[in-house]
Amino acid sequence: MALTTWVHVPEGSAFGVHSLPYGVFSHGDEDPRIGVAIGSYVLDLAPLAASEWADFASVFTAPTLNPFLGLGRQAWHAVRQWITERLTDESYRALVEPELLPLDQVRLHMPFEVADYVDFYASEHHAANLGRLFRPDEPPLPPNWKHLPVGYHGRAGTVSVSGTPLVRPCGQRKAPDDAAPTFGPSARLDYEVEVGFVVGTPTRLGQRVSVDQVRDHVFGVVLVNDWSARDLQVWETRPLGPFLGKSFLTSISPWVVPLEALEAAMIDPPAQDPRPLPYLAGKDNFGLDVDLEVRLNGQVIARPRYSEMYWTPAQMLAHLTVNGAALRTGDLFASGTVSGPEPAAYGSLIELTSAGAEPLTLADGTTRAFLHDGDQVTISATAPGPDGTRIGLGEVTGTVCPCLPASPPT
Amino acid sequence: MALTTWVHVPEGSAFGVHSLPYGVFSHGDEDPRIGVAIGSYVLDLAPLAASEWADFASVFTAPTLNPFLGLGRQAWHAVRQWITERLTDESYRALVEPELLPLDQVRLHMPFEVADYVDFYASEHHAANLGRLFRPDEPPLPPNWKHLPVGYHGRAGTVSVSGTPLVRPCGQRKAPDDAAPTFGPSARLDYEVEVGFVVGTPTRLGQRVSVDQVRDHVFGVVLVNDWSARDLQVWETRPLGPFLGKSFLTSISPWVVPLEALEAAMIDPPAQDPRPLPYLAGKDNFGLDVDLEVRLNGQVIARPRYSEMYWTPAQMLAHLTVNGAALRTGDLFASGTVSGPEPAAYGSLIELTSAGAEPLTLADGTTRAFLHDGDQVTISATAPGPDGTRIGLGEVTGTVCPCLPASPPT
Numbered sequence: 001m002a003l004t005t006w007v008h009v010p011e012g013s014a015f016g017v018h019s020l021p022y023g024v025f026s027h028g029d030e031d032p033r034i035g036v037a038i039g040s041y042v043l044d045l046a047p048l049a050a051s052e053w054a055d056f057a058s059v060f061t062a063p064t065l066n067p068f069l070g071l072g073r074q075a076w077h078a079v080r081q082w083i084t085e086r087l088t089d090e091s092y093r094a095l096v097e098p099e100l101l102p103l104d105q106v107r108l109h110m111p112f113e114v115a116d117y118v119d120f121y122a123s124e125h126h127a128a129n130l131g132r133l134f135r136p137d138e139p140p141l142p143p144n145w146k147h148l149p150v151g152y153h154g155r156a157g158t159v160s161v162s163g164t165p166l167v168r169p170c171g172q173r174k175a176p177d178d179a180a181p182t183f184g185p186s187a188r189l190d191y192e193v194e195v196g197f198v199v200g201t202p203t204r205l206g207q208r209v210s211v212d213q214v215r216d217h218v219f220g221v222v223l224v225n226d227w228s229a230r231d232l233q234v235w236e237t238r239p240l241g242p243f244l245g246k247s248f249l250t251s252i253s254p255w256v257v258p259l260e261a262l263e264a265a266m267i268d269p270p271a272q273d274p275r276p277l278p279y280l281a282g283k284d285n286f287g288l289d290v291d292l293e294v295r296l297n298g299q300v301i302a303r304p305r306y307s308e309m310y311w312t313p314a315q316m317l318a319h320l321t322v323n324g325a326a327l328r329t330g331d332l333f334a335s336g337t338v339s340g341p342e343p344a345a346y347g348s349l350i351e352l353t354s355a356g357a358e359p360l361t362l363a364d365g366t367t368r369a370f371l372h373d374g375d376q377v378t379i380s381a382t383a384p385g386p387d388g389t390r391i392g393l394g395e396v397t398g399t400v401c402p403c404l405p406a407s408p409p410t
Numbered sequence: 411m412a413l414t415t416w417v418h419v420p421e422g423s424a425f426g427v428h429s430l431p432y433g434v435f436s437h438g439d440e441d442p443r444i445g446v447a448i449g450s451y452v453l454d455l456a457p458l459a460a461s462e463w464a465d466f467a468s469v470f471t472a473p474t475l476n477p478f479l480g481l482g483r484q485a486w487h488a489v490r491q492w493i494t495e496r497l498t499d500e501s502y503r504a505l506v507e508p509e510l511l512p513l514d515q516v517r518l519h520m521p522f523e524v525a526d527y528v529d530f531y532a533s534e535h536h537a538a539n540l541g542r543l544f545r546p547d548e549p550p551l552p553p554n555w556k557h558l559p560v561g562y563h564g565r566a567g568t569v570s571v572s573g574t575p576l577v578r579p580c581g582q583r584k585a586p587d588d589a590a591p592t593f594g595p596s597a598r599l600d601y602e603v604e605v606g607f608v609v610g611t612p613t614r615l616g617q618r619v620s621v622d623q624v625r626d627h628v629f630g631v632v633l634v635n636d637w638s639a640r641d642l643q644v645w646e647t648r649p650l651g652p653f654l655g656k657s658f659l660t661s662i663s664p665w666v667v668p669l670e671a672l673e674a675a676m677i678d679p680p681a682q683d684p685r686p687l688p689y690l691a692g693k694d695n696f697g698l699d700v701d702l703e704v705r706l707n708g709q710v711i712a713r714p715r716y717s718e719m720y721w722t723p724a725q726m727l728a729h730l731t732v733n734g735a736a737l738r739t740g741d742l743f744a745s746g747t748v749s750g751p752e753p754a755a756y757g758s759l760i761e762l763t764s765a766g767a768e769p770l771t772l773a774d775g776t777t778r779a780f781l782h783d784g785d786q787v788t789i790s791a792t793a794p795g796p797d798g799t800r801i802g803l804g805e806v807t808g809t810v811c812p813c814l815p816a817s818p819p820t
Contacts, residue, residue, distance in 0.1 A: 116567045121650060134649075142648045147591050148582050152650040153563040153657070157526045157738045158615060167616040169733035172558050172687065181557050183687045205568065205659070206577040232733065238552045239544075240531060240562040241651020247563070248733040249615070277582065277593045323579035323642065323654040328567045 424802025
């Protein structure tokens with residue numbers, strides 16, 4: 001049943017009472033700490049816990065969500081219930097209202113410390129689109145693609161909060177007709193629209209997580225922009241995969257939406273043929289009905305749908321751990337680019353422009369094969385909530401800055 | 411000039427007074443803390459610092475080297491001088507001797523917390539050997555290989571200290587003639603002999619490290635066994651690179667040998683043709699004269715030489731950061747398998763056995779195409795020290811255990 005809150009939630013706000021995402025904020029000179037977004041406010045959890053639930057006070061004064069994430073599913077559920085009650089029962093208003101800070105008066109920080117970052121490649125349409133562009137002489141999907149969720153490790157240390165400037169990376173690139181590689185700023189800078197999953201409960205080395213255990217380990221969801229330098233990527237990628245073409249920056253939304261807020265968004269994934277091996281099957285094998293939107297300098301240029309992703313987050317996690325690889329609190333795994341079958345649902349410029357061959361014309365008359373300096377890319381998303389409501393997932397944004405000169409020798 | 415120490419260093423000990431590697435140890439029920447190995451002892455740095463150099467006491471009571479690594483090159487040098495003086499000047503003996511604990515009475519722990527882990531592919535012989543085995547229809551080296559140090563990110567969370575049992579990983583594998591992939595324990599389990607470089611001084615996002623700045627950022631060296639499940643790896647690897655075939659465990663030696671101890675081992679690398687782009691060139695572009703040894707169940711099966719590696723650690727670091735990717739204290743980058751041109755210098759079983767086609771016959775008459783349960787692999791190394799002395803780099807060891815059953819649903 002849809003709940004109502006005594007907090008004023010403006011029409012169109014991403015964060016109604018069914019969302020309640022967690023983030024890290026600071027106010028003035030105070031230390032960063034944990035908050036929950038509601039309407040145009042952030043609820044300052046530490047003082048509320050100090051007066052009502054002292055066990056949690058230290059968890060909420062931490063500068064990252066990691067200690068809270070490490071508490072596990074029962075604690076996540078209990079805290080969400082506690083917050084929901086205080087925001088829906090008018091009798092708590094006098095207690096809670098002083099702890100609501102206007103969002104426009106706080107600074108948002110990286111919500112959690114990333115342990116390992118894994119990026120999957122779970123959209124059939126994206127994988128096939130890139131296969132056609134990068135490997136035109138082969139079948140669009142690699143032979144393994146429908147048997148396992150293809151993934152690789154990315155750079156955890158450059159996963160950064162929304163708003164972090166994207167410094168255009170320099171590196172080596174070589175077009176097929178060039179005699180030798182050259183060095184310089186990437187000329188084929190791209191975004192990738194992704195959804196990321198944040199691990200709370202760790203595992204021991206050698207322990208597998210089954211598809212049906214995903215809710216015990218995954219706390220919630222962030223939006224991800226997996227910025228990509230296509231010219232660097234295509235030259236470096238054989239045989240060990242993407243490296244510098246991706247490692248310069250990955251941006252995530254500042255608010256982590258709990259999996260529990262997305263119950264109404266859990267749907268059957270598209271049919272999988274061939275049937276996956278048993279370790280990739282289970283009843284909790286959920287797809288997610290999340291609608292994404294990409295804006296370039298404010299103009300909507302695509303609306304990818306997560307509901308069409310071939311591999312589910314539960315399958316990704318089961319695959320990631322089937323070899324006994326341990327999970328740590330703060331592990332982040334992302335879906336890979338979310339793309340649909342038609343251009344209006346493509347999740348990257350390389351797909352929208354056929355690798356730059358057919359530039360996009362924007363409303364201001366300018367064209368884009370790839371991103372220009374000064375371009376701002378913003379990804380936002382919503383999902384079904386209870387009783388016809390919508391759950392906002394917030395947004396992740398970033399603006400391209402020119403390549404930096406090399407630092408002087410020390 | 412070669413120094414002498416008042417500590418009794420047994421003949422053949424890895425750790426004489428020119429080595430002085432750092433590690434994390436615990437004694438009985440006491441908390442893990444920082445020590446330096448000398449002969450058959452570990453020097454307990456915290457109490458020594460408490461009595462002599464209080465500024466450092468808290469750094470040495472930490473359970474990881476990270477706080478010390480973060481202090482930077484000047485501090486690393488000053489602390490090494492301080493320790494060297496106390497171990498070579500007999501007048502310090504009464505002060506220092508009580509802080510020497512026999513190595514066989516302490517437990518060694520993971521020496522530092524790994525931030526990001528990057529694995530390179532810097533041996534021309536290894537890359538060509540694997541190219542011939544994996545891609546027989548193509549030239550042995552990929553087109554980019556002599557232009558940049560090929561690398562990729564590995565799983566930081568499963569980098570573990572020497573002695574951690576290697577649980578045989580399960581996963582998907584498909585031989586070329588199989589109709590469909592199957593699931594089960596890896597049947598082609600391998601080791602890879604590598605040298606790893608530990609980053610101390612971090613950088614900001616967007617900052618490049620030049621070849622000549624490597625000593626400002628890299629603290630020291632560990633030995634690495636990059637365990638590999640070849641059947642998982644070969645099926646999963648296209649198009650995004652190795653993932654589960656590597657992520658189950660990476661073992662490192664417990665002692666981090668400072669770069670400063672390896673001055674006499676720094677040599678010119680092999681000639682590089684074509685000449686690398688300017689960002690990969692510099693005067694501090696050192697190769698390392700390190701002799702490695704691999705023992706399988708006690709029997710020496712190969713002696714790879716690091717001196718033949720094509721790309722140097724300085725070039726690897728310059729490449730890793732040229733796109734502006736930030737470094738963090740605790741970043742680990744490894745060389746990739748160290749292999750020479752002849753089988754006696756191959757750094758993996760897949761090379762020694764031609765991908766299993768020509769099994770190795772051991773002294774006990776048994777054969778190995780790949781590793782069996784119960785097999786123990788130990789990698790050790792030495793390098794030139796001052797005046798004809800040898801610097802030990804210690805060893806990294808691990809024993810293969812059978813695949814674990816899936817954990818029950820929670």
